[in-house]
Amino acid sequence: MKNLSILAMACGCQIWVLCTALGHLLALSSGLATPRISFPLGSPNRPLQDFQIEDISNAVTLLLSKDESTLFVGARDAVLSLDVSQPGVFTMKTKMEWKPTPRDLQMCYQKARSELDCQNLVRVLQHINTTHLYACGSYAYNPHDTYIVKDSLTMVKVPHNSNGEARGRCPFNPFQRSTAITIDGELFTGTTSDFWGKKAVISRHLSKDGRPDVNLDKDTSIKLLDEPTFVGALTDPADRKVYFFFSEVGKEYSFPDELRVSRVAQVCKGDIGGIRTLQKSWTSFAKAQLLCQPPKDLPFGLIQDIARLQPAEGASTQEMLFYGLFTSQWSPNKSAVCVFGIKKIKAVFNGIYKEFNKESHQWNPSGKNYNLGRCGLRNASDSVLTMARLSFLASDAVTPVGGAPVLVFPDQHYSRVAVLRTQAANGKDYTVLFLLSESGWLHKIVLLDGGHHIIEEIQVFRQPQPMANILLSTAKGVVFVGTSERVTKVSVTQCPLYTSCAQCVLARDPFCGWDHASGVCARVSTSLHFGQDVEHGNVSKECGNYDRTMPDTEKKYLSINARVRLDCSKPTNLATLIWKSPKWDTLPQDLFFQSREGSLVFFATYDTEGTYHCVSVERGFQETIANYIVSLSASPRSIAPQPVQTRTTSSDNIQSKTSSEQENSMNQEHANTMMDIDEVDENINLEEVLNPITPVPTPHLPYTQTDSTTPSKAPDTQTHRSSIIQSFNEPQMAKSYHSELIAVSFLLAVCVCVFVLAGLYGWRQRRTFKLGDQVKSEGESLSFEVSGVKPTTYQFDNVSNNAEHAGEISDVR
Template identity: 50%
Template structure:
C-alpha cells in the first residue's frame, strides 16, 4: 500500500460526483484530469505516485491553461511517451457575445519532470488543440460528450490508433449529435506544428512568427528560462485536428448520443468491419456497422426503461458491453444472433458478428470457422444466399366469435417495411383491420375474418414471409355435467365415518344347470374376513335388515304448550296483584329516621283501612 500525504489526496478526484473527470494509469503512475477545489473552478492535470525518485507534476497555476473544462476521456501513446486528455472548454481565442464551447485534446509527456528554475514540478510539455467535427457550410458540433480509443489491428502501427468521439452542438434545439473519428497520426501532426502565443497585456492570442521546435515536445527539463517562459504562454496549437475521411461517420437529428464504444470484427468474407455501440440519453443502445457505403444502424436495444445518468461504458473482450450507472452495472451482449429466425432475417441484418449456418439451419455467431456460413454485408443477394432455406412456419390461432384478435409481426430490421396479405382482404373492407405501428394486425373474429394471414417484410428488393397465422374458430363446448352420474348405492353421506359404512361378504356367481337355461345363484365365499378400516378397526357386521328411524314431535309439542300456558297464568296473576295494590292506595313510611338509624319514629303516618277507605284507623305510637 502506498502511503501519501492526505492533503494531496484531494487533487486526484473532484469533490462532487457530478463533475466530470478522467484518469489513466501508466506504469503504476496515476494521471488525473479533474478539479481541485470545492467549487470545481480550479482544473488541474497532474501526475501522482511518480516513480524513480521523481516528484509529482501538476499544471502551472500562475496562468489559466484551462477554461471551465469538462473532461470526458484520456488515452496513452506508449510509442511517443505521451498522454492525451479529451474535454470541452470555453474558447478564449474567439470573441463572441456568448461563450463559445470548443472540443479539445491536451497532451503531456509521461516522463515530464518540469524545469530547473522555471516551471519547477510543472508541466513543460502541456499543449492543447481543438477537435473539429463539422458538416460543410453548417455550424460545428463543438461539445464533446465522450471518446473511445480503438487500438490498431494486430500487427498494425501505433499511429493507426483511432479516437471515436460523440459530439453535440450548443446551438441545437432538438436531440442532435454526431460521431467523428480522429487518427493518432493526425493528432501528432497538429502538436508538432505551429502554435499561438498569449499576449499578457492585450489578452489576445496571436500566431508565433518563426519556428519553435521545442514547443509541445518532451525532455525540456534542461531548457533555458527564456524557452520555458515561451512555453508558459504558447500552449495553443495553430491548427485543428480534423476527422478522418473529411467528415462525420454518423449524424443523427433524432437521437442525442452520450457514450460510444467501438470494436473490430472479422466477417465471414474475411474482411474486417468496425461496429459502434452508441448509447442515447433516453436509455437505448444503437448498434452501428460501418460499411463501404456508409454507417448503418442494425439493432436497437433498450437498456433502461427510465433515463439514468451513465458514468461509463466498457467493452469486454468476452463479447459483453458493460454500462455503468450510479445504481449498478448492466451487461449487454454485443451480438444476439438467435433473434433472427430465418435465413433472410439473418442475412438482411447485415451484422458482421452473425451468419446463417447451413448445416444447423440457425443464425449463429461467426467464429473462426466460416464453412457453410452465409452472410452478405455489402450486396443485396439475399435470394441467392438463402436459396433452398425454409421460411417461417405457420401458427394457428383459435378465437371465439366477436373476440378481438391481434397477430404479431416483428420487424427484422430497421430498414424493412412490413405488409400484411390475406385472401380475406379481397372481399372485406379495409376498415375492419387495424395495422399498428409495431407491425401487428388487429381485427374482430367473425365468420368472414377466419382464415390465413401472412406478414411479409421487404428490404432492398427482397420480400420474405416472416410470420404466417391461421385464425380458426373455437369449437362450441358441449353441455357436460360437472358431476358424473353415479348409482345411489355408491353415494355416502358427508361426514359418515368408516364404521358406519356397511359391507357385505363378497359373493361369487356360479352357473347351475336348470333345464335348457342357465340360472345364476350367489353364494358367500367361505373363510372371508372383512378388511380392517383405515384406523385399524374391523368393519361392522352386516345388519339383518334395514333400520328405520321414526321421530315424532307430538310429545314435545304438548310439553311446550303446557309450559307456555303456565307462563301466561303466572303473568296474569302477577298483574292482578299489582293492580289491587295500586287500587288500595297503600302507602308506607320509613320507620327509621335518616338522622339516627338506631331510633324509631314516634309517629307513623295514617294508614287507611282496607275495608273502608273513608274511615281512619287507630293511631299507633311507638314509645
C-alpha cells in the first residue's frame, strides 16, 4: 500500500505537469501575435529623445499647447514647459517650483504619511483660456490649485478660492487615479474628496455666467458611485455632454465576491440642478455598463484607459469612436481593446433605466421612460427628479462596435492607449494604436481587415513604474511618454530604418512606402507612387525585380576537422533563417547543426568545404543576408594520400590495411576535435551537439541522399553524432504542435488509467482485510498436520459447530 501511495502521488504530479504543458502548448498553437521588430532601450536603430533633470521626478501629467509646439509637464513639486517645436530638439523653456510649506509638510508627517506622499504631485494640468493654465496638486495630502501664466509659468490665485484648497478637484493621495477636463473655462473632475479617498465625486468647478458649481447628490439613500477608479473624461461637442470612464463595484449583480465592471457616466455641461429637488446636483447624471467581452469568454471588467478617435475628414460627428483598454479581474496579464461608438452610447442613455428597490436592495427594470439622462430637467416636476435620483443606471449595456474586442492579448498587461488614423499609399484609412505595457514596451499596432499586425515594439523604460502616461501629438508625429524618471519622445514612425524595398514592404507600416524614384523608404505621400502593401506585405508585387544588394562574401580558412561556425541572425522576429549550399545534395543530413539563433555549425572536411548562403524567409519572400566560402588551409594533415597502383594480391592487402589505419587515425582525430568543442566555443552545448534530444524549431526540408552503393568521401562520416537535421530548399513553416499534443494526451490517459487501477487494487485490499477481521471475530482456525495427510484447517463459526465436529476430530486422531 505504501508503494501504491507513492505511485499515486507521483502520477498525480505527472498529471499536473502534463496539464500545465498541455495548456502551454495550446497557448503556443493559438498563434499569439509577435512584434515584427524589437528595439531595446538604447538601440541605435530606434533612437529616443529623453528629457531628464536630476531634481525632477514623477513627470506623468502631460499637456500640449494648442499649436503642439510646447509640452507642459506636471511633476513633483514643479511644472515645466518644454520646447518640442523642432525635430531633435527637446529642451526646457521655463520651470516653476511649487513645493508645500514646512508647516504643511509637518502636518502631513503627523498623519503618518511618507515623505513621497507628502510631496506635491501635480495631478491636473489643463488649459483654462488662451493665456493661463489650471493646475491642481496633492500638496502634502491637502489638495491645492492655482492658475499659471503659460509664457512665464508664474502662479495666479484662482478666483473664489483665496486659501488655495481644492478638495474635489484632485485627490489627496498623489497615486490615486483621477480625471479632469476643461470646457470653455469650466473644470469637470472625477476624483475623491476626502482624506481616505473613499468619497467619490463628479463635479463642475469654476462655473461661468453666474451658475453654481454642481456635484453629485449627497442626500440620496444609495451610492451613485461605488469605489470607482476614474481613467478618463471626454466631451461630445455636438450635444454638450461630458463622459466619464471608470470601473467600480457592480451592485446590480448577485455575485459572491466584489465584481468590478466598467462604466461610462454622462452629465450635461449646462446642468445647474433642480429648483427644489437636486439643488446644486446633477439632474442629468446617468451611468451605463461598458461591456468588453470576447465570444464564449468572461468579460474584461477593468477599464485602464480611454482614447478618442475623431471622425474622418468630412464625416459626421456621430461617427466619433472611443477606444477603451481593458484588463481582466481574474487574469491580470490579459488585455483587450474595445471600440465604442458615440451613437451607441447616446442610444443607451436615451433608453430605459433600472429602478432601485429600497426594500430588496435590487435593481429592477422600471419599464418606463421618464426622459432620464437628458439635459434641461431643471424645471421638471419633483416626481421626475426624484425618479432621476433613484433611477440613474441604464438597463442596456454599451456594446462595442462589431460586438467583440478588436484586440485580445492573453499574455500582455497594457496600461495606456493612444490612437490615430492615417492614410496609406492606396488612399485607404488605417487605424494605428500605441499601447504601453507595464513592463515598459510601447507597441505600435495597425488594425487590418482580417486582424492586426504589431509593426514594432520599443522599450521606453526598464524598471516598473508606479505611474506612467502617454500623449500623442498628431501634428508632430510623436508619442510622449511620462514616467517617474523622465519624459521620452518617440517618433510614430522611422521609415529610413528599412534600407531595401523588401524590408519596407514587409514592415506593413501604413506610414511608410518605398519611393521607387529615389530608392528609399519614406513617409507616404499622395503625390508619389510608393510600393506598399499593408494587408499582405507582397514584395514581388510591390517591388518587382528590384536590384537586391548582395552581402559581401566572407572567406574562412580552416584546418581539417576544425569546428566551423557561420554566424547569421534574423533581421526581424517574424523571419525564418535557412541555409543553402550545393553540398546538401551529396552529404548526409547529420553533419550540420543549426543553433537557435541561426548560426550553422559543422566540421571542416574535404566534403564540407564550399559555399554557404544564409537566407531570410518572411511571408514567402527569400533574401540572402550572409555568404560564406569555407576552405581547408594547406597543411601536412590536409594533403590527401596519393593513389597506389595495384600490382599483386598481397599488395592490395597491404594497401587496404594502410588505408584502414589511416582512416581510423583520421576518425580518432575527428572524435578528439568534437570532444574539445566546449573549449572552442562556450556558446555551443556539447550535449546538444552530440546527443540531440529536443529538436531546434528550424525548418526540416528535403535533401537528396547519395546512393548507398557509392562510397562517401568524408572520413567515417557516419560516426559523427551531430544534432539537428537541417535542409534548405523551402521556407520555414509555422511549427505544428500536433505530435506534442498527441503525446501529452496519451501520457495523461496512461496516468488516469494507473490512478483507476491503483484505486481498484486499494479498494480490494481494504475489502479483503475487513473480511479477514470479520472471520477472526466470529470463529477460530485450527490446523492439524497428520503424517501423510495434507494440513487441514477447520473453521468453527459458533459453539454448536464445535460440538458437531468434535467426533470428526477424534476419528482423525
